[in-house]
Structure formats: C-alpha cells, structure tokens
Amino acid sequence: MQIKKDKVVTLTYDLRIDNAMGELVQSTTKEEPMTFIYGHGQLLPLFEQNIDGLKSTNTFDFKIPTSEAYGEFDPTAIMDLDINVFMHDGQIDTELLSPGNYVPLSDNDGNHYQARVMRVEENTVKMDFNHPLAGKDLHFQGEIIEVREATSDELGHGHVHGKHCNHH
Ligand SMILES: [Zn+2]
Known part of the structure; x- marks a missing residue:
C-alpha cells in the first residue's frame, strides 16, 4: 500500500542539522516509531511531500530548508x-x-x-522565544515501516488509535 491522504503511516527517522553528517537532533527507532495520519497537516508540508507514494521498507533521505521548516532565527x-x-x-x-x-x-x-x-x-x-530549530536546515533520513488504512474512528478523531491508546 502506498502513502497517500488518510493512510496511517508508521516510520522511523533521524533528524540532523544541515546534512547526513550533521548534529543528530531527534531519532526514532523501530521499537518507538512515529505513527500519524498522512495528509492532516500534522507534519511539515515538505516532509509529507517527500514521502508521498512510498511503501513499506522504502527508505527516504531529503533536506528541508529553513524557510520551509521553522523559519529564520528572529x-x-x-x-x-x-x-x-x-x-x-x-x-x-x-x-x-x-x-x-x-x-x-x-x-x-x-x-x-x-x-x-x-x-x-x-x-x-x-x-x-525562537523555535529550537529556527534558522536551521533540516535533514531527514529514515524508513517506512507500515502503511495501512485509517479506521473511520481514527479519521473522525484526527489521530491514530494504537494498542497503547486508551483515551476512550
Ligand atoms: Zn481518538
């Protein structure tokens, strides 16, 4: 299944400053991946654009310039x-x-x-008061773990219902 609007995407990524050799700022693992509903504005638009159409086991590697990330340092x-x-x-x-x-x-x-x-x-x-990543070019590298349909409940609530989710 390919990533597109309303799919639930699970992925891992490393976020570094500037490029693949840059300072590591965030890292997710297969044990603690990131899961979200694609196309609901939860991530930077350019992040979503760069993983559009990818499938499970596909990897990604792209850069988001400051202007498309958290803006210039003010x-x-x-x-x-x-x-x-x-x-x-x-x-x-x-x-x-x-x-x-x-x-x-x-x-x-x-x-x-x-x-x-x-x-x-x-x-x-x-x-x-600047965002911690203001003034930085971001480099993301990672792997798509799973792509699945969202349930109607998930789409209604606008968030993913995982096995650890017990808010209702
Ligand atoms: Zn919910």
Whole structure:
C-alpha cells in the first residue's frame, strides 16, 4: 500500500542539522516509531511531500530548508524578562533558570510558550522565544515501516488509535 491522504503511516527517522553528517537532533527507532495520519497537516508540508507514494521498507533521505521548516532565527524574539516572573513563594527557582533550560511561560491572554534561558542577570533573565530549530536546515533520513488504512474512528478523531491508546 502506498502513502497517500488518510493512510496511517508508521516510520522511523533521524533528524540532523544541515546534512547526513550533521548534529543528530531527534531519532526514532523501530521499537518507538512515529505513527500519524498522512495528509492532516500534522507534519511539515515538505516532509509529507517527500514521502508521498512510498511503501513499506522504502527508505527516504531529503533536506528541508529553513524557510520551509521553522523559519529564520528572529533576534527580536530574544527578550529580557523581569526576574520576578520566576518568583514562586518569594523564591527564585534557580534550578529552573539554568542556561539552556526550556521554561513554560504564559501571557495574560493565556497563550503558552516555551522559551530557552540564555542568561540570568541581577534583575532580568534573557530568554529566547525562537523555535529550537529556527534558522536551521533540516535533514531527514529514515524508513517506512507500515502503511495501512485509517479506521473511520481514527479519521473522525484526527489521530491514530494504537494498542497503547486508551483515551476512550
Ligand atoms: Zn481518538
């Protein structure tokens, strides 16, 4: 069976920066593969385009440029936040504020963000709100494990029902 809209696809992939020799960012294995319904906008459009029509055991190897992935790095998305934002019960959580940590934040409208701690200063914390893969060209390499029909339940819910799925 070939990959097309509404098929359930199981695959493994390695995601590296720039090319096949680049830094490994994500890796899935046959024991813990990725499964999704094809053609429902859950993945980068260019990722779906590159595996269109593939079958079980086919391999893939392609690049997604920054502009088609998570966009250019935006220097204005680096902000100094008042350190009191991180105050809980009169204490600053210094462990949370380790440089490199991703911290969940929300604004007054209830929007949620993940931001990376860059540097802690006396009264402020420099935070980077860019997507971790902003400004990067992505290289994907992997294998199609299985392609099957989606059930009508899966199409109705917009997600895959696996053997580990017990949400209903
Ligand atoms: Zn469901």
